[in-house]
Amino acid sequence: MNRTARTTLFWCAALAIALCYGISCGHLPGFGGSFHPYADRAVPAALAHRTANAVASVNFDQRGFDTLGEEFILFTAVLGAAMVLRRARDEHTVSPRPGRVLPTVRLAGTVLLPVALVTGVYVIAHGQLTPGGGFQGGVALATGLHVAYLAADYRVLRNVRPRTVLDLADAMAAGAFAALGLAGLAWGSAYLENVLPWGVQGQIVSGGTVPLLNAAVGVEVGSALVVLLAAFLDQALEIETG
């Protein structure tokens, strides 16, 4: 299809979308209004399981199976990207030259790296209480690790992220999520049912299986992102064709 035909088709489709969307907007509950049927049911359900973070309760308790699916989308997407980006037969790796790093940047990086990693672990561990959880904490861990690249160079980063171990951790964590679901089947009545004692709301041991699932997701997201960035960094810095 040539460009003019494609653009014409787009404008026809855009008009239709805009029309339908505009009409639907008129039928949505008013922005910021008080009509929230899902919230009115999800919040009591979260509190019944002593999970202070209602979002974590929705993600890991009330619709845990859904999150399992999303987990595996993430897993397969990263697996696919790493496969596509692996070194081909006609390519070879070159060692990137170490760049000059300002001493102040090096110092800031050395201080920031542990702080970023601890923050990531904290966000994962408190996922059932405060804003955060496996997804955010995992991303914080992965990006925090790359401070090593900014503060030193690529070879240092490669040493602080053992790729084989992280590959394994990624798969194991995805498996752990599924296995925790089986526990619900064994001791409860449904897959991913919250079978652990719920604990006291507001304490770190609360929400039953939510903290465990959070930890699994945190490890999975963190190692998946590191593996992903590693695949791209290798392509951009190390792999040469010919």
Add this chain to the structure above:
Amino acid sequence: MTPVGLLVDLTVLLVAAVATVAVRTHDPVRQAVVLSQLGLLLALLFTFLQAPDVALSQLAVGTVVTPLLIMLTVRKIRRQTGSATGGGRRGRGGNR
């Protein structure tokens, strides 16, 4: 209109404007920078909409991870296809 409502509306308008700029920016490296700003604005909007957890992941993913991946891809493509149109040498990895 309450101050919070005004703040939300302003941020929404800003997000829509920056999203339009991001689409209209045809050089992928420049677009990555605009996308990173869009990620930051979205994180701000989500905080105003009382969704701090979404803001947190948007801040990390939208501001850092996606623009970084785009930059790395463009750098690789430019080096591979040899089109020296500039931009490919930008960024920290460029002089290594």
Add this chain to the structure above:
Amino acid sequence: MTTTLLAAAPATGQATTDPLPYLAAGWILLAGLHGLVTSRHAVHAIGCLTVVQSGTYVLLLAVGYRRGATAPYFTDIPPTTPVADPVAHALTLTDVVVGAAVSALLLALVLQTAKRHGTADPDALTGLKG
């Protein structure tokens, strides 16, 4: 513009009081789609796709917003406090992370295509070759 929180408003069918966030989400969607259709660089197209995705985030969170409410964390607030919709937040949250992974997969495919065919312009890719 004060809304009484316990008023059981028949929401469906009534005109929205502040349709701006909904309309902005639609605008972001259409702008992103336009960029996707007219793009001349595959990486730019993926950038436009992330713009389309952010439209869905804005719509979901706008639907979940409740004026005068607080964030849905009951660590230090009484259980009866009105909060924003945690279901919308949960949907958006996973969407953000999964969206990034999918963009990464697309970028990886573009990278390899550009490497093998020497171009990242979707229109210049006429056929597949080994």
